[in-house]
Amino acid sequence: MSRRAWLWWLVLGVPVALCYPWLPGGSLVAGIGFEGVGALTFLVMLVAIRRRRPPQSRMWLFLAAGTGASVLGDLIYDVLTNVMHVDAYPSVADVFYLLSYPLTVAGLAMLVRGRTRGRDRVGLIDAAIVSTALALPAWTFVVRPVSGLDHAGLGDQLVSLAYPIFDVLLIVMTARLVTTPGSRRLPAAHLMLIIAQGTRLVSDVSFSATSITGADFPWLDSGWILTYLLTTAALLHPSAARVDEPAAPREVGALSTPRLTLLAAASLLAPVVLAIQGLIDRTRIDWLAVAVGSTILFLLVVARMKLLLNRVHRQARLLEALASLDGLTGVPNRRSWDEALTRTLARARRSGEPVVAGLIDLDFFKRFNDAYGHQAGDLLLKEAAATWRAELREVDVLARYGGEEFGVIICGLPAEEALAIVSRLRPVTPRGQTFSAGLAEWDGHESADELVRRADEALYQAKAAGRDRVLLGKDVTLAG
Numbered sequence: 001m002s003r004r005a006w007l008w009w010l011v012l013g014v015p016v017a018l019c020y021p022w023l024p025g026g027s028l029v030a031g032i033g034f035e036g037v038g039a040l041t042f043l044v045m046l047v048a049i050r051r052r053r054p055p056q057s058r059m060w061l062f063l064a065a066g067t068g069a070s071v072l073g074d075l076i077y078d079v080l081t082n083v084m085h086v087d088a089y090p091s092v093a094d095v096f097y098l099l100s101y102p103l104t105v106a107g108l109a110m111l112v113r114g115r116t117r118g119r120d121r122v123g124l125i126d127a128a129i130v131s132t133a134l135a136l137p138a139w140t141f142v143v144r145p146v147s148g149l150d151h152a153g154l155g156d157q158l159v160s161l162a163y164p165i166f167d168v169l170l171i172v173m174t175a176r177l178v179t180t181p182g183s184r185r186l187p188a189a190h191l192m193l194i195i196a197q198g199t200r201l202v203s204d205v206s207f208s209a210t211s212i213t214g215a216d217f218p219w220l221d222s223g224w225i226l227t228y229l230l231t232t233a234a235l236l237h238p239s240a241a242r243v244d245e246p247a248a249p250r251e252v253g254a255l256s257t258p259r260l261t262l263l264a265a266a267s268l269l270a271p272v273v274l275a276i277q278g279l280i281d282r283t284r285i286d287w288l289a290v291a292v293g294s295t296i297l298f299l300l301v302v303a304r305m306k307l308l309l310n311r312v313h314r315q316a317r318l319l320e321a322l323a324s325l326d327g328l329t330g331v332p333n334r335r336s337w338d339e340a341l342t343r344t345l346a347r348a349r350r351s352g353e354p355v356v357a358g359l360i361d362l363d364f365f366k367r368f369n370d371a372y373g374h375q376a377g378d379l380l381l382k383e384a385a386a387t388w389r390a391e392l393r394e395v396d397v398l399a400r401y402g403g404e405e406f407g408v409i410i411c412g413l414p415a416e417e418a419l420a421i422v423s424r425l426r427p428v429t430p431r432g433q434t435f436s437a438g439l440a441e442w443d444g445h446e447s448a449d450e451l452v453r454r455a456d457e458a459l460y461q462a463k464a465a466g467r468d469r470v471l472l473g474k475d476v477t478l479a480g
Helices: 005-022 028-051 056-083 092-116 121-145 154-178 188-213 220-236 238-242 257-267 271-280 289-323 334-351 365-372 374-391 415-423 450-464
Strands: 355-362 397-402 405-411 435-441 469-472
Touching: 005 028, 005 188, 005 220, 028 220, 056 092, 056 220, 056 238, 092 154, 092 188, 121 154, 121 257, 121 289, 154 188, 188 220, 188 374, 220 238, 238 397, 257 271, 257 289, 271 289, 289 334, 334 397, 334 405, 334 450, 355 365, 355 374, 355 415, 355 450, 365 374, 374 397, 374 405, 405 415, 415 435, 415 469, 435 450, 450 469
Parallel strands: 435 469
Antiparallel strands: 355 405, 355 435, 397 405
């Protein structure tokens, strides 16, 4: 099939849908225009699924089955009405009409699941907000009036109520499609499916209004034909292969301007329904449905805000963590080192526990970079940080001080034991490299800067003594 098959399909099919209201009702031409387009749609979908084998074949099969059930219902209805001249309601045709709803909803549910991968709780709440808001006018202006009509029997009443109830279910799924993450970059196939369900809902609601008011809406059949055409065009479009492509993690739950506008409009539907009922007949306001709908909407909006705040808090914690870690090695950065040393000294000032601060410098790091390249140098820094961190105690702090230099804080142990701990890091340094380190024990009074300065002096002495050693303060005892 051509990549432009979807375009030709719409170019040839849309004029038929738009011109259908002017065809003589019950004529052969009208039958070909309606049932013929529907049957052709069903066959084209089956051929396209078989030949193209889209990734979500099951989803498209369910959508095709929903179309097929609706088309079969049309054929049975046409035969009963125009051939057998039977005006039976409900009839076998209604069985297939109603069957098309769960089949279509199942296919759309697979699409939503594919795009979200079960991660979009926020989108689920958004869809519930929109669905509840739309269900309220559907109940007030369609379901309840239909239930109050004179019916020939229980079967007549149940079938009459089933259509608007299934429409509410379709509204729920369409709202879920609209609120699926990544709405700014929706594949054209996804967008056409949304429009297809919209045209179906317009025709369905108009049909219910016809039974309530007796008014004639000529666009009913055109809307259903457009639903067939758009669903098939979505399958024929090249983007059908990625219609269930999951959204990027950052897009899941994002509150974009279009989504915020949609939620705001949905939340306003309850007072709009109340106002319309008041204008039509102040004595028959459906206060219970409005109260229940408004309450559910309020609770859903609160839940939505709660999830949004949770997301903001998680992102804030993530940013805080990123700001405190070195991007290359994953250990705390210089800022975190300064804060940790200040906190440790403040705590030691109260408890009297010993504190040892040290600086570790990889020997001849520039020479290593020149010999093996900067990528190898970065890898050495990452491996060294990971290896040293594994050798230290949980309470010890290892941070990247700058360049190839690391800082270490050991509290609660005397200087000699801290010296032994840092000395254990030398033989496990990756890639056969060595380091020089200088340690200084806090005297109980000096500032953090003064303590680090003494450790730096010890590091300088270790380098001057030939490197590959650990030196404690001004002590000449070397660990090497």
